[in-house]
Amino acid sequence: MDIKDLQRENIKTLRPYSTARDEFKGQASVFLDANENSFGSPLPANYNRYPDPLQLDLKEAISKIKGVPIENTFLGNGSDEAIDLLFRAFCNPGKDNVIILPPTYGMYEVSANINDVEVRKVNLLPNFQLDLEKIAETIDANTKIIFICSPNNPTGNSLNRTDIETILANFKGLVVIDEAYINFAKQKTFIQELTEYVNLVVLQTFSKAWGLAALRLGMAFSSRPVIDILNKVKPPYNINQATQDLALAALENIQQVNEWIKITVAERERLSAELAKIPMVKKVYPSDANFILAEIANAVDVYNKLVDHGVIVRDRSKVTLCEGCLRITIGTASENDQLIDLLRAMN
Known part of the structure; x- marks a missing residue:
């Protein structure tokens, strides 16, 4: 599977915004390039400079804990930003569709509606597990993403791992596994499967176990082609410096x-x-x-x-x-x- 074939045509040719800090290499001590306030900020810590647009220091710290390379990591303004960007990068409005599995997290459908993408619903079985037969019947040539929440919100249960693997092995679009609650589960994260499935996207968050809901910091882990596309379409400075600093401090208190x-x-x-x-x-x-x-x-x-x-x-x-x-x-x-x-x- 070539991930580049899944993205929207206009994204293939998109020239991303180039930040002032992207346009030079090496060290500098005088920054007169980004129209910032050179005198500082009226706070104990100086926040007058734009933050690292790729959050490399924070990603390095996360990599040590998660065991995922920096190039396979995307950070968003909450997981909601990663969800929205997946729609904007891979789903053609008015043409493509996604599959969600009610009862499930409501933002998948909200983001789809915002982006004018058809939502196809395949209810979970009465035991809150995947209806693989119905999912297979619902997929067509324009199905770009299947959203799977495990542990599931609002039911709380983990979905059968073998069922998820069946979808990963057979679906030719993106499979997004939302693991917002994985820290509380006995089931292992699907992060360890990233090298097996180029179409796998794993969402995690700092909002639950890490107690940082107010910072709005989410993580997406995927193959290099998917992460490159997300970095291409994201706002230049989507994670502010205060959030990066506080998250780095939190990671020291594991x-x-x-x-x-x-x-x-x-x-x-x-x-x-x-x-x-x-x-x-x-x-x-x-x-x-x-x-x-x-x-x-x-x-x-x-x-x-x-x-x-x-x-x-x-x-x-x-x-x-x-x-x-x-x-x-x-x-x-x-x-x-x-x-x-x-x-x-x-x-």
């Missing part, structure tokens, strides 16, 4: 992050067990993420009562295959206790 992951997983199991004891809770679905999907009697009423007490969960009761369900993020032990006490009091 032991703290790993400890939080262990606590979250333990609390997930405890909360699941406690919820299952409450009569109004009809079912607690197994989870590999940092949240639980639970079917609850009168889910909307329960949601509203929780809001009245200042406890906010996510109402997923109208989502396909999640009827009557609430999605509950794993909080601290005390937050989880507060939720349990409120639910018990509602019975």
Whole structure:
């Protein structure tokens, strides 16, 4: 498969914007090329200079942890930017289509709609696994991307690895595996398969396990041709210097992050067990993420009562295959206790 054949014709001939810092080689001490404020910035740290457009220092630090070469790494303003750029680079508006697998992360469809790309939906099976036969029937010559979220949001389960591998081996477009919650799962990341599948794109994020949701920093790992195209179409300085600096500092605290992951997983199991004891809770679905999907009697009423007490969960009761369900993020032990006490009091 030649990835270049998948990209839009206008992207093949696109001349990307050349930043001022792209146009010289070597070292410099006086920068009079980018119309920046040469006096500094009114902050303790100087942010008057444009950041590294390719975030090489940050990518090098990520590479040491993920084991993925810099040239196979793309950083975006959240994973949402990588999702949007995949549409803009590979999907012709009004012609091409993508496949999503409801219930799933909502931004795939939103980005498709923004980019005028047809969305074809193949619902997960009742056990929240892939319907391989229906997916195969839905693919046509204009299907460019299949989005797979694993662990899946909002169901929390990991999708069968062999099923995903079947799609990777047989689909001639991009297969995007969104691993936003992989840190909380027993299943191994698909990053290790990057050398096997040129059409594989793995999305990860700093927003969940790393606790950096406010920074808006997402990662995409793929073959060199895909990463080169994403770098070609992205805004020149899509990751600001403050985000790069803070992320580099966070990467030095991986032991703290790993400890939080262990606590979250333990609390997930405890909360699941406690919820299952409450009569109004009809079912607690197994989870590999940092949240639980639970079917609850009168889910909307329960949601509203929780809001009245200042406890906010996510109402997923109208989502396909999640009827009557609430999605509950794993909080601290005390937050989880507060939720349990409120639910018990509602019975």
